[in-house]
Amino acid sequence: MEKENTISVSNLTVKYGESEAVKDISMELKSESVTAFIGPSGCGKSTLLRAFNRMNDEIDGCTMDGSITWMGKELLSDTIDPVLLRRAVSMVFQKANVFPISIYENVAFGLRIQGMTNPTELDASIEESLRDAALWDEVKDRLQDDAYSLSGGQQQRLCIARALAIRPSVLLMDEPTSALDPIATAKIEELIKKLKSKVTIVMVTHSMSQAARISDYTAFLYLGELIEFGDTEKIFNDPDEELTGQYISGRFG
Amino acid sequence: MSEANPLEGVSPRHNFVIGSLFVSASLSVVASALIIYTLADGTLDFFSSDEASLLEFISGRDWVPNGRNPSFGIWPLLSGTALIAGGALLIAVPLGVSAALYLSEFASQRTRKILKPTIEILSGIPSVVHGFFALLVISPFIQDYFDATYFNAASAIIVVSAMIMPIIVSISDDAIRAVPREMREASLALGANRWETASRVVLPAARSGIVASVLLALARAVGETMAVTLAAGSVASLHLDPLREVQTLTAYIAQVATGDIPPGPATDAGFAVGSTLFVLTYTANTLAIGATKKRFGRKPLSIRASIGKLFPSISFSRSNIDIKEMRKASNYDPLLPTPLDMKRRSMEKLWRRTIAFSLVLGVGFLLILLQSVISAGAPGISSNFLTNYPSSRSHLAGIGPVIIGSVWLITLTMLFALPAGVGAAVYLTEMSRPGKINIFLRRTIQNLAAVPSIIFGLVGLFVFSRILGFGLSLLTGSLTLAMMVLPMIVVTTEEALLSVPKGFRDGALAVGATRWQAVRHHVIPNAIPGIATGAILSIARALGETAPILFVASLFSKTAPTGIFDGFMAMPIQIFFWTRHPSQEFQDLAASTILVLLILLIILNGIALLIRNRAEARRSW
Numbered sequence: 001m002e003k004e005n006t007i008s009v010s011n012l013t014v015k016y017g018e019s020e021a022v023k024d025i026s027m028e029l030k031s032e033s034v035t036a037f038i039g040p041s042g043c044g045k046s047t048l049l050r051a052f053n054r055m056n057d058e059i060d061g062c063t064m065d066g067s068i069t070w071m072g073k074e075l076l077s078d079t080i081d082p083v084l085l086r087r088a089v090s091m092v093f094q095k096a097n098v099f100p101i102s103i104y105e106n107v108a109f110g111l112r113i114q115g116m117t118n119p120t121e122l123d124a125s126i127e128e129s130l131r132d133a134a135l136w137d138e139v140k141d142r143l144q145d146d147a148y149s150l151s152g153g154q155q156q157r158l159c160i161a162r163a164l165a166i167r168p169s170v171l172l173m174d175e176p177t178s179a180l181d182p183i184a185t186a187k188i189e190e191l192i193k194k195l196k197s198k199v200t201i202v203m204v205t206h207s208m209s210q211a212a213r214i215s216d217y218t219a220f221l222y223l224g225e226l227i228e229f230g231d232t233e234k235i236f237n238d239p240d241e242e243l244t245g246q247y248i249s250g251r252f253g
Numbered sequence: 254m255s256e257a258n259p260l261e262g263v264s265p266r267h268n269f270v271i272g273s274l275f276v277s278a279s280l281s282v283v284a285s286a287l288i289i290y291t292l293a294d295g296t297l298d299f300f301s302s303d304e305a306s307l308l309e310f311i312s313g314r315d316w317v318p319n320g321r322n323p324s325f326g327i328w329p330l331l332s333g334t335a336l337i338a339g340g341a342l343l344i345a346v347p348l349g350v351s352a353a354l355y356l357s358e359f360a361s362q363r364t365r366k367i368l369k370p371t372i373e374i375l376s377g378i379p380s381v382v383h384g385f386f387a388l389l390v391i392s393p394f395i396q397d398y399f400d401a402t403y404f405n406a407a408s409a410i411i412v413v414s415a416m417i418m419p420i421i422v423s424i425s426d427d428a429i430r431a432v433p434r435e436m437r438e439a440s441l442a443l444g445a446n447r448w449e450t451a452s453r454v455v456l457p458a459a460r461s462g463i464v465a466s467v468l469l470a471l472a473r474a475v476g477e478t479m480a481v482t483l484a485a486g487s488v489a490s491l492h493l494d495p496l497r498e499v500q501t502l503t504a505y506i507a508q509v510a511t512g513d514i515p516p517g518p519a520t521d522a523g524f525a526v527g528s529t530l531f532v533l534t535y536t537a538n539t540l541a542i543g544a545t546k547k548r549f550g551r552k553p554l555s556i557r558a559s560i561g562k563l564f565p566s567i568s569f570s571r572s573n574i575d576i577k578e579m580r581k582a583s584n585y586d587p588l589l590p591t592p593l594d595m596k597r598r599s600m601e602k603l604w605r606r607t608i609a610f611s612l613v614l615g616v617g618f619l620l621i622l623l624q625s626v627i628s629a630g631a632p633g634i635s636s637n638f639l640t641n642y643p644s645s646r647s648h649l650a651g652i653g654p655v656i657i658g659s660v661w662l663i664t665l666t667m668l669f670a671l672p673a674g675v676g677a678a679v680y681l682t683e684m685s686r687p688g689k690i691n692i693f694l695r696r697t698i699q700n701l702a703a704v705p706s707i708i709f710g711l712v713g714l715f716v717f718s719r720i721l722g723f724g725l726s727l728l729t730g731s732l733t734l735a736m737m738v739l740p741m742i743v744v745t746t747e748e749a750l751l752s753v754p755k756g757f758r759d760g761a762l763a764v765g766a767t768r769w770q771a772v773r774h775h776v777i778p779n780a781i782p783g784i785a786t787g788a789i790l791s792i793a794r795a796l797g798e799t800a801p802i803l804f805v806a807s808l809f810s811k812t813a814p815t816g817i818f819d820g821f822m823a824m825p826i827q828i829f830f831w832t833r834h835p836s837q838e839f840q841d842l843a844a845s846t847i848l849v850l851l852i853l854l855i856i857l858n859g860i861a862l863l864i865r866n867r868a869e870a871r872r873s874w
């Protein structure tokens with residue numbers, strides 16, 4: 001079971017038109033853990049993240065070669081419907097992108113689309129998701145309020161709750177705290193640590209200290225290539241590659 | 254020799270320049286004041302006559318302006334207007350919003366690149382040409398299949414919907430594209446497909462912009478004159494049967510304009526009708542401006558949810574899927590489609606096709622109409638036709654003086670409108686401080702843009718022709734048209750100025766230029782292509798416009814004008830009269846004239862497109 005849920009990437013190349021954003025990357029992502037992608041801007045870490053739920057399909061001119069297998073299936077194959085894939089591999093973005101509707105309806109969105117109509121079950125699922133995202137106590141009395149009335153950090157946690165509601169196996173997070181203040185960031189980091197028992201988390205982060213604090217594994221990317229990938233502990237204390245050491249100690253990037 | 258202190262002395266004030274720019278910006282206020290003065294004065298005249306009373310006007314159910322016992326109850330005209338505008342919205346709103354949704358959410362870049370300009374060009378088809386379509390192409394068809402009368406509301410409804418659909422498409426498309434990309438990504442990342450994303454997330458988020466597009470289309474439909482005058486008829490009666498004849502508010506004013514109404518209270522009534530029309534379109538426009546101010550619309554309760562709230566006992570039972578239970582099942586595979594997933598896929602396909610079809614329908618319909626005018630008009634075009642005068646013998650008739658009249662008219666119009674419009678835009682965007690005056694001027698220009706064209710005709714007749722004594726002359730006609738295209742020039746110039754990066758101004762100011770010097774040397778030169786594009790599109794608009802000059806054109810003039818106080822004819826007016834002619838030969842002459850007009854419009858649009866593309870290719874910033 002453990003083995004089966006591992007996401008295996010082999011020789012993945014992602015191009016925007018002619019330019020290669022991700023070059024021939026191979027790696028294995030273990031389930032029920034937090035993996036962080038780090039590297040300077042433009043190193044391809046977001047592009048790599050967006051390959052796992054085929055969000056790259058939505059960008060004109062973006063092509064992917066190579067293979068990503070998960071649960072015995074080739075995710076890049078034409079026979080995989082990205083729409084179905086994304087309910088198992090959901091995503092949270094850099095900017096909190098809540099819908100301009102109520103807090104309740106934001107979380108209900110994915111559930112309704114998947115066919116949940118029973119109001120009692122909806123209520124229960126929404127409460128559970130909001131609790132999982134550590135937002136329930138703050139919003140339980142105003143579920144019908146406009147989601148825009150929440151603070152930035154609360155909006156991002158609402159996005160996490162919305163993604164958790166459809167019970168994904170993998171949650172992708174693209175710099176989820178880069179637009180937030182330190183207090184909101186701390187809350188979300190706490191949350192990520194708790195959530196890894198329920199979902200596999202793969203995140204992109206600009207902040208090396210954040211990767212060091214919350215991830216189990218870290219991948220360092222540079223100019224589209226995977227320079228080094230391994231236990232976070234090892235990457236930060238005793239990297240194999242000189243480049244990794246230089247980046248982590250702040251000598252470039 | 255002592256050094257001059259750089260902080261002493263006075264920089265140039267440019268009082269004259271800034272003063273002239275302010276005057277230009279104020280001209281729209283003058284124009285608005287003239288409109289209100291004309292309507293108020295004429296309306297008061299009308300109500301002071303013995304035959305008319307305000308009570309009858311607002312409550313009467315008969316509109317019989319002629320005869321021994323005239324009766325002036327506005328309701329038949331209101332019902333005619335409501336029938337046509339309502340009918341047109343009923344067709345154009347679903348088609349237009351679907352087409353916009355398809356263009357922005359589903360169409361490929363290439364399709365979009367072809368269709369968006371096509372729709373813009375189709376939206377430039379003059380309303381008198383739509384009148385030709387309605388009366389001579391669509392009406393015969395409706396008469397044959399639905400037992401309608403020669404003049405009928407239905408044919409007018411169809412062409413008016415074709416006229417307002419491009420407005421809805423283009424403004425809704427802007428609103429839909431303004432919805433942040435992140436919103437779509439959020440929805441897709443939650444496992445929604447493209448159609449679910451478009452219908453449940455994008456469309457509700459763009460709601461306020463779409464409402465604004467519908468209100469603007471409503472204002473346009475209510476103010477539409479020529480197509481309705483030609484096709485819907487001139488019998489004002491209180492009914493909502495699309496197969497019969499109706500008269501609208503605008504059509505009555507046009508009837509006054511064409512001299513079919515005797516002088517006296519019946520003619521004065523045109524001003525009272527004009528006031529009514531003004532109030533209606535002003536209201537729609539004000540509501541539209543209010544709607545665009547809201548960035549995202551709040552999603553309203555769905556019909557189902559509202560019914561559920563009102564009558565909790567009614568339940569809409571749909572099969573419920575327990576996601577949690579499903580995920581727990583040992584053989585659960587998220588990548589395998591369930592029956593519900595299959596249903597979602599087919600719904601997406603169905604809706605995609607439906608909204609693609611509405612786009613094809615809208616564009617295709619107009620292309621078929623264009624084809625019909627080509628086949629009727631092409632044989633008649635010859636060198637004789639282009640040089641002869643509009644004789645009453647059809648085989649000798651031509652449009653020589655008419656073309657010359659049109660060229661005079663648009664040249665003079667641009668001579669008045671271009672400096673004023675550009676000056677106003679420069680003042681508003683570059684030279685004035687934000688504040689109450691600026692907001693007031695802007696609001697005035699926005700409102701002026703929404704005034705129905707036939708009302709400008711009333712102002713031209715009353716102010717320029719009668720009060721200023723310019724008579725039925727080119728001067729009157731071009732001043733009237735200049736008032737009408739002024740807002741268009743202001744808006745396009747403002748866009749051109751705003752597209753020049755702010756850094757250009759800051760750079761000039763930082764080396765000691767005054768604000769005017771920065772604008773004069775670094776902003777305006779870079780905005781020239783944009784200003785020229787806007788000017789050319791305004792020429793196209795003025796060239797096809799009929800209603801405002803309907804009052805002042807000189808029919809049956811055999812010679813071309815030679816000076817600004819001469820009478821004139823213009824192509825759209827000639828089209829109007831030949832289309833109304835009962836005999837086929839003259840109707841074909843109308844088709845030939847339409848072709849000449851359309852070719853000129855296509856050339857103008859082509860030049861505008863060329864300037865825009867070349868400027869974009871050359872632009873280094």
